Amino acid sequence: MSETPEQRAARFVPNPGTRNCNPEGISFWALVAEDFRTNDSDLLSQGFWTLFWHRFGNWRMSVRPKLLRAPLSLIYRIMFKMCEWVAGMMLPYTVRVGRRVRLDHFGGMILVAHTIGDDVILRQNTTLGIARTSENQSRPIIGRNEGARFLACLEALGEQFCHVVYVDSGSTDGSLAAAAAAGVEVVNLDMRQPFTAARARNAGLDRLSALPEPPEFVQFIDGDCALQPGWVATATAFLSDNPRVAMACGRRRERFPGASVYNRLIDREWDTPVGRVRATGGDVMGRRAALEQVGGFDPALIAGEEPELCLRLRGQGWDIWRLDAEMTEHDAALTRFPQWWQRAKRAGYTYAEGAAMYGATPERHKVRALQSTLLWGLALPLLILLAALFLTPWALLGVLLYPAQVARLARRLGDPAQALFLVLAKFAETAGVLTYGWRRLSGARARLIEYK
Secondary structure (H helix, E strand, C coil): CCCCHHHHHHCCCCCCCCCCCCCCCCCHHHHHHHHHHHCCCCCCCHHHHHHHHHHHHHHHHHCCCHHHHHHHHHHHHHHHHHHHHHHCEECCCCCEECCCCEECCCCCEEECCCEECCCCEECCCCEECCCCCCCCCCCCCCCCCCHHHHHHHHHHHCCCCCCCEEEECCCCCCHHHHHHHCCCEEEECCCCCCCCHHHHHHHHHHHHHCCCCCCCEEEECCCCEEECCCHHHHHHHHHHHCCCEEEEEEEEEECCHHHCHHHHHHHHHHCCCCEECCCCCCCEEEEHHHHHHCCCCCCCCCCCHHHHHHHHHHHCCCEEEEEEEEEEEECCCCCCHHHHHHHHHHHHHHHHHHHHHHCCCCCCCCHHHHHHHHHHHHHHHHHHHHHHHHCCHHHHHHHHHHHHHHHHHHHHHCCHHHHHHHHHHHHHHHHHHHHHHHHHHHCCCCCCCCCC
């Protein structure tokens, strides 16, 4: 049934916050069920739960009298803040939200708009807002905030390559125009299929392989990174001199390690041993023939595609090397705890998926990392809790094992902050393991776990 003019006008009346402004013609629980289906029927979807508490915040306004509504309002305010802290999504109940809305991916969503209509998909790093509260009829501005990092990436390429391909996954921030201005070929990824970085890398590789004279070596680089001077010559010479090496990477550094403790920790994470290694990261120079021999990256993986590719390459007799050379600068832009948590959660997801795929092989891919995560993030807390409930309250002293582990790691690493976050990460990683397990059991489609 089409809307009447009166109904259409009512949708654009500012929500005063004093009544239930959920969509009309559908009950609260039917609306929640529709949101659940829209967000892939995934109980662990941050987008679904953010929408749930938004719908709840509106529904409670229909409860009369105000005294009965008070405890519901308290619950709403607590859960609203939890959505901000854990999911990185801010969606006040005063925003009118239509039906079949999907909040896709994680974090950086500040949705203080007047109205979000029906059948809308919003992704990470999206801001909807108004300049002044007196301008409720203004149009919101939506941005992805990747343009500056991508420009730096293009500028660093210089004249080092015979052909540059930029694979775009639906950017609207000027990246396409910047690539065209730099003379870069653009490949538009088919966004009707689920996005993964692996699928994007394969698309770029396929385009280069289709050239009349395809290159012998291919440099992969993420859009938030910039190549360091001299890297291309160093990596090309090494691969030319070592015909059994399939992939070569160097030192990736954070551009702003002092911006936050999270950036500093990531910079230390990039400082890997030099020599023959088991895997590389996303910035790497690869031998095209070797990549084609194993079929490129696995497009189904939402993360961890580089170690999985390297495992298959090594299985075919190829070597992987980390060179003692500066390779790229990376801008993690990790400034908030929820971002760090989400990144650690993604790591846990890759542990579970990697172990499920190759854990039974002699290499036992990701098994040790998975065991450590489940020990500290799940088994030990459950053991302490059950012992306290059924044996003795003194079992709660078992939580002291965690600060003891932090102290042990701090002595070994010489960095108390790194030690603390390594232990805290076990809980986020466990959330990632459980997310993988739920999606595999329920058959839900794998979706990206993003932190920016």
